[in-house]
Amino acid sequence: MEQTVQFWRIGRHTVNADHSLLFTCHPDPMWVYDLETLAFLAVNDAAIRAYGYTRQEFLGMTIRDIRPTEDIDRLEQNISALDSGIDQAGSWTHIHKSGARRTVDITSEVIEFMGRRAELVCARDVTEQRAMTERLAQARKLEAIGILTGGIAHDFNNLLTVILGNSELICELTKSSQEGEPLQDIHELASMVTLAAERGAALTQKLLTYARRQTLAPRLTDVNNLIRNIDPVLRQVTGPAIALKLTLEPALWLCHVDPQRLETVIQDLVINSVQAMPSRGSVEIGTANVVLCEPSLNTYANIPAGEYVLLSVSDDGHGIPGTVMERIFEPFFTTRAAGKHSGLGLSVVHGFVKQSAAHIHIASSVGQGTTVSLYFPMMRSTHSDQSQAELATPETSNPAPSRDNQGESILVVEDDLLVRRHVTSLLSAEGYQVKEASGPDEALSLLAAHPEISLLLTDVFLGTDMDGRQLAEHAQRLRKGLRVLFCSGYSGLALSGKGGLPDGTSLVSKPYTRDALLDAVWTTLKKH
Missing domain, CATH: 3.40.50.2300 (Response regulator)
Structure with a gap:
């Protein structure tokens, strides 16, 4: 390497030993390749570390070998248009020896290397930076949609209050009418209005959940106990063609969460899994005690280090394509046919999770299935807390009180x-x-x-x-x-x-x- 760099020329200037040392020790990957054959002619130590190839392997490759197939035509067009001077070639996708893809910003300059017309390249890895920028943009977009959605839900609920109240009153006034009487028709029409208003109320509640504006009633909850309580309901959802498996951590920690809302979230996730399997398949609901340490932050980029109660719902359905994954938490975004789904499922789950100070992670592979993981911060408890948590199931409606008001x-x-x-x-x-x-x-x-x-x-x-x-x-x-x-x-x-x-x-x-x-x-x- 030290011998070959003597033969570099950039314009009229010969590269000296100091420049050679700068190339060798530069923290960003750098290389020289032949503009005619596209073969690597020299690589620095940072490139070897970043891409996983040895120096000898690099020198037996061309720059096509570190590019995805879909980028080759654009790469060759870019090379054919090269001129003298420094070129800011923009962002490209490069492939590590392991197959992992990285996003890099390229800066290059045409040089003479050992009598050949070549190009000197510096590649700066911006994968994490771009991912962080995209996450921030997505978070801002979801927050903006949430504010708008919450405001609409508020005004819509005012309208529904009047519609529901008056349709109930009409039903009450006409309930004694006989079949065939005009009032009976009015009663049936008012009942339809009441049903529609109740469905609208359920929809606005989902909108408020997505917007993180619902009123929660969190308490110490044993998630295992909650799952067991709704197991019969979940098996009705999956039906005989879908196998439902529970894999529960025996000594699961407690967490602070609204149990009634969590039940709804679990049911929604199971419904999503069932709909991802057209005929047969399996759904697994799992719990675990998870400790995320600092080294794990690269894997769980959105989840701080700490102790968590993990709740996961996995299926072996068709999986989620990358283009869909980017929009998966948007309200009313759905890949299903019109009228088949409200498109609020995962956006509601995301809203509940965030309002509960928890975290969500989705892993999916097309053709293999999807796993949705919810991380709830673990809550330390006493023995009495454990006993109370065993009873932490959603509240049922109490009988209506006998109202004996005094004209207050x-x-x-x-x-x-x-x-x-x-x-x-x-x-x-x-x-x-x-x-x-x-x-x-x-x-x-x-x-x-x-x-x-x-x-x-x-x-x-x-x-x-x-x-x-x-x-x-x-x-x-x-x-x-x-x-x-x-x-x-x-x-x-x-x-x-x-x-x-x-x-x-x-x-x-x-x-x-x-x-x-x-x-x-x-x-x-x-x-x-």
């Missing part, structure tokens, strides 16, 4: 006129004394003027600088013992992000049914 006075604060009228009408029909306000200033004035008000029913987002939580704080300072019931279809940001519900307050989520609202009002008023 309620202040309704809602910036949406239709919702405000609807809620006022429901509460008045139940015998409550109702006053209404469209914003915080009007609400505080009414509170000061009417000491008989015993409950503040307020939306979380009021379209002003003061939100519902701030209004409640002002109101409770003004009136000690005032009960507060929040209602919102977009409450996660204002409430969960600030430590949950304030003391002495409750929450009912939009869109709510008549009974759900009246039960929440009655329960909040009866709190001691």
